[in-house]
Amino acid sequence: MENGLFFALLTLFLILVQTIILPSFSWFSQSFDLVIMDIIYLSLVYTHFSVIISIALIGCIMDSLSGVAFFHHVFSYLWIYLMVQMLKQVVFQRSVIFVLIISLVSVLIQQGLVLFSLLLDHGREIMVQMDFLLMAKQIFWGTIAIPPGIWVINGVRQYWLHMAKTMKKQFTQKDRG
Numbered sequence: 001m002e003n004g005l006f007f008a009l010l011t012l013f014l015i016l017v018q019t020i021i022l023p024s025f026s027w028f029s030q031s032f033d034l035v036i037m038d039i040i041y042l043s044l045v046y047t048h049f050s051v052i053i054s055i056a057l058i059g060c061i062m063d064s065l066s067g068v069a070f071f072h073h074v075f076s077y078l079w080i081y082l083m084v085q086m087l088k089q090v091v092f093q094r095s096v097i098f099v100l101i102i103s104l105v106s107v108l109i110q111q112g113l114v115l116f117s118l119l120l121d122h123g124r125e126i127m128v129q130m131d132f133l134l135m136a137k138q139i140f141w142g143t144i145a146i147p148p149g150i151w152v153i154n155g156v157r158q159y160w161l162h163m164a165k166t167m168k169k170q171f172t173q174k175d176r177g
Contacts, residue, residue, distance in 0.1 A: 018031075
């Protein structure tokens with residue numbers, strides 16, 4: 001229960017920052033998808049089927065709010081989940097290198113899907129109009145910012161769980177006394 005509420009609030013926070021707050025700043029108007037941090041963290045911590053449904057739901061929400069082709073976020077988030085699940089089997093998942101690699105690959109997955117959908121819609125002539133510098137910036141900043149973001153999420157989650165445990169203990173003591 002505590003974890004579900006935490007991730008619902010975290011997802012809402014990241015979506016609000018991504019769609020409302022960051023676009024108002026000129027430096028961050030075209031930033032990478034912040035929700036990737038939530039997806040990677042969910043993928044690292046949980047493996048059960050409900051996470052896949054949650055990730056698809058988060059993707060549908062982001063698809064509804066963004067201007068990209070529908071199912072772009074759903075597909076990219078599910079690919080990120082699958083990639084993390086496969087790599088978790090092979091690599092020590094707490095290492096800095098692992099988180100850095102999955103951060104880079106996650107942003108590359110999203111950029112690749114954007115490029116693929118544009119090529120399908122407009123053909124090769126879109127390549128002349130593409131802003132490859134923007135894509136490179138998003139890949140760079142995603143690779144740099146996602147690992148610390150995941151560690152912050154982990155710290156906040158641990159604090160959240162500690163506070164929930166403390167509150168439960170206080171409520172049970174009040175019920176007894």
